Structure formats: structure tokens, C-alpha cells
Amino acid sequence: MSCGSHVELLDFDRAELTAELEQRFGLPAFRARQLIRWVHKFRVKDFSEMTDIAKPLREAFDDAYTIYRPELAERQVSRDGTRKYLFRLSDGSAVESVLIKQTDRLTLCVSSQVGCAMGCKFCRTALMKLKRNLATHEIVGQVLAVQDDAAELGEVFNNIVFMGMGEPLHNYDNVMRALRLLNDELGHDFSYRKVTVSTSGLVPAIERFGQEGAPASLAVSLNATSDDVRSQLIPINKKWPIEKLMSTLRELPLNSNRRITIEYVMLAGVNDTKDDLARLPGILKDVPCKINLIPYNENAGLGFKRPSRDHIAKWQDRLLSRGFNTTVRWSKGEDIDAACGQLATANEAKQAVSG
Ligand code: SAH
Ligand code: SF4
Numbered sequence: 001m002s003c004g005s006h007v008e009l010l011d012f013d014r015a016e017l018t019a020e021l022e023q024r025f026g027l028p029a030f031r032a033r034q035l036i037r038w039v040h041k042f043r044v045k046d047f048s049e050m051t052d053i054a055k056p057l058r059e060a061f062d063d064a065y066t067i068y069r070p071e072l073a074e075r076q077v078s079r080d081g082t083r084k085y086l087f088r089l090s091d092g093s094a095v096e097s098v099l100i101k102q103t104d105r106l107t108l109c110v111s112s113q114v115g116c117a118m119g120c121k122f123c124r125t126a127l128m129k130l131k132r133n134l135a136t137h138e139i140v141g142q143v144l145a146v147q148d149d150a151a152e153l154g155e156v157f158n159n160i161v162f163m164g165m166g167e168p169l170h171n172y173d174n175v176m177r178a179l180r181l182l183n184d185e186l187g188h189d190f191s192y193r194k195v196t197v198s199t200s201g202l203v204p205a206i207e208r209f210g211q212e213g214a215p216a217s218l219a220v221s222l223n224a225t226s227d228d229v230r231s232q233l234i235p236i237n238k239k240w241p242i243e244k245l246m247s248t249l250r251e252l253p254l255n256s257n258r259r260i261t262i263e264y265v266m267l268a269g270v271n272d273t274k275d276d277l278a279r280l281p282g283i284l285k286d287v288p289c290k291i292n293l294i295p296y297n298e299n300a301g302l303g304f305k306r307p308s309r310d311h312i313a314k315w316q317d318r319l320l321s322r323g324f325n326t327t328v329r330w331s332k333g334e335d336i337d338a339a340c341g342q343l344a345t346a347n348e349a350k351q352a353v354s355g
Contacts, residue, residue: 009039009065010137010144013180014187025060033186039067040187043144043151068137069145070095082333085146089114089138093131095165097142099150099157100332106150106157110142112175113166118200119235122223122267124299125165133171139178143188160190162197163219169197169205176214183215192216198263203240203248210252219261219292220249224271225279233271242283249287259325260287265294266312268305277315281322290325297331 012020018032025031031053038050047053047062070087073094077083081101088094095111115128143160150157160182162168168175175197182188182195198219199206209218222242224230230237240248249260262284266272284291293315296306312328319326 007065008068008135008137009035010068010140010181011135011177013136013177014184016177024064025057031057035061036181036184036186040140040144040181040184041189043148045069068141069148070138070141072145072149075149076336078333078336080332082336083149084333084336085142085149087142087145089134095134095138095142097146097164098333099146102332105159106155107159107161108143108146108157109161109164110139111164111166112139112162112168112171116166117170118167120200121233122265122296122299122302122304124302128165130166130170133174134166136174136177136181139174140181143182158190158194160195161219162195162216167200167202169199169202169209172205172208176212179214179216192258196261198261200234200236201240201245202236203244206245206248206252210254213253217258217261218252218254219263220245221263221265222283223263223265223267225276225283229271233267246283246287249289254288258288260289262287262289262291263294264291265296266307266315267296268307268311270304272307272311272315277318280319281324284324290327291319293319293326293328295328295331297334 009017014032014036017035018029021027021031021035022029034050034053038044044050045067047058047067050058053061070089072085073088074086075083083099085097085099086094087097093114095114097111098109100107100109111134113133114131116123116125117130119126146157162175179195179197182190183192192215195216196219197209197214197216198221200221206218206220221234222230224233224237225242227237227241230242252260254260264271264280293312295309295312296304298304298306316326316328
């Protein structure tokens, strides 16, 4: 690699790479298709492996671009087979990805930011505040690095959720570019059903997501049934309260078969009362959705508790009987702190416990 060649190849989606190669080298569009295939589908990390490209051109590419992988700082394996990856980025900051093992599938949970600006009171990532957005190559780099690792174990995953650190719609452009790359049939080729972006409810960004036909499914963290409680838990609710959020979801242009996942983190005594259960169906009326109840993963120092299993099961039964497709996300990887809302770098976690 020559000096100064710090343009990351993984920062271009196919259309952008086509334009870039045309401008920089006068190359036709099929060159972009070749590169996308090599780096995203076959996951090569070195231009010398691109056997259908002549050596002089490979060398020119090698001078111009780098092919990114985050450095794997730590990998922990849970008793249930879930794996947590701590990646060190070029500037020394760290993010986590989790490969969640369920009976019938593997799901990769990726991060979209270092920390998060949203300040939700129950979430450990919030304690870090926002350090910075991840670049597209750092988002897709997590996917590629975990694919490299999984391949060694003979595993393939076909679901990706943006439910790690960060608010993906607060890093809109880089996340959208990553979604296009994940969806590209020459590259990762994940259908939009297999990729889910979870948001705390940034209404303007949700509208854009719908209008632009983002190649991913949407999940929204509702987590409360009154604006009072939701504003306390999720500060941006003051800006975009529940009814505004729900009317946006009702009007979202989605394929007729697309359903929005409504996530509901259950916090004992806070958002799991009889009144909450009674209000929820009305709030979700005419929202094309399915409900995912998330038993809270307790974070030391934040002061929230998980309701009993029976109580959560009762909610599920009631919502099912009201006609809502309702699932419960029983935690995976709890013994390695890999469950929802547990993601923070080791340093930050220590601060969270002591401070
Ligand atoms: N920022 C996005 C995506 C990352 S958080 C969002 O908020 O939707 C992913 C999910 O984890 C959200 O539904 C969030 O409410 C939930 N969550 C955060 N902390 C949690 C915890 N300690 N236990 C269970 N779920 C949690
Ligand atoms: Fe950010 Fe999501 Fe955590 Fe809220 S729950 S602080 S939006 S990561």
C-alpha cells in the first residue's frame, strides 16, 4: 500500500463506485460490479486475489483504495452459543457486534454509532453519550468480520438487526449506504426482510426511510403507552410524541406485506401496568405491525427491573387475543453481557457501574 491511500473501498455503494471508477480511471461499469462482488460477496481483503482483473489494474486499485476490516479486540462466547465481538476502530474507539444463536437461525446485531445521543434512561449505551457516527465501511466491516469468523466455523447468518450501539437513523446516510450494500445482489444479497433497522422514533428520518424505499424492515421502540412515561424514558418523545409517531407509521409507504415491528422493553412497575396493557391496542390501531416484547436486561445502577416471566407471558397472551402478532425476545448471551442494551465498551461499563 502506498502512502496516503486511505480511501476506503467499503465506503462506496455500487452506484457511487461506478461513478468513482469512471471519474478516476475512466473505467466502464462492469469494473464496479467486479469489485463489489470480490469484496462483499467473496470477502477478499487483498486486491492480488482478484484473479479476473489484470495485474496493472489491481495495482492501481491497491494504490488508490484500502479494503477495511475492523480489528477484533475480543471475542466472547456465551453458554448458549451467542458470540460477542469487540472491534477496535482505527481511531482507537470500540464497538460491539453480537451474533445471536436461536434454535432455527443466527442473527447478527450491529452497531451504527460509538455511543448514542438519545439518552434513554434504561439503556447502557446512553451512558457513553455520542462519541461519533460510524462510517459505512465500519458498519459493513462488522458484517464482513463476523462473516469471516462464522465461515471458519461453517456457519452462515442471514439476519441482520441494527440494534447494537447507537441510533441508526441518527446516522442516516451511512446506514442507508450500508443497507444498499447489504441488499446488493452482487454483494451480500440480503433481502429487505432479513435486515431490520431499529429506531427510538426519529419521525423525520422514519418518513425519509419510507419515502426512499430503504431496503430494510423497520422496528420502532415504543416502550411506553403514555407521553408522560415515554418522555421520561426516551427524551426525544418530547419532540415527537406517541401519536405523532404512530400517525407517521400509519402513513408510511411500505409494501403491503411489510410489517413494522413495535418493540416494547418491559420495565417492572414503569410501563407494564394494567392501564398500559389496556391502552396499547388503541395506540397501535391501524398500524401495520407485530409486537416484540423485550424483557428488560437489568443494568447495574440504572434502577429498572425486569417483570416476572409470568407477567410477560400474560401480556403476550392478552395481546395475541386482541389480534396482535406478539413475540417475546427472551435474552441470549446474558452471561457475557451480550443482550439488548448491554452493549458498551469495557471501560464505559466500568464507569457505568462505579458512576
Ligand atoms: N437505538 C435504537 C437501536 C438500538 S437499541 C433503538 O433504540 O431502537 C435496540 C433495542 O434495545 C431498543 O428497542 C431498546 O429499547 C432496547 N434496549 C435498550 N436497553 C435495553 C435493556 N437494558 N434491556 C432490554 N432492551 C433494551
Ligand atoms: Fe440510543 Fe437506542 Fe439506547 Fe436509546 S435505546 S440510548 S436510542 S441505543
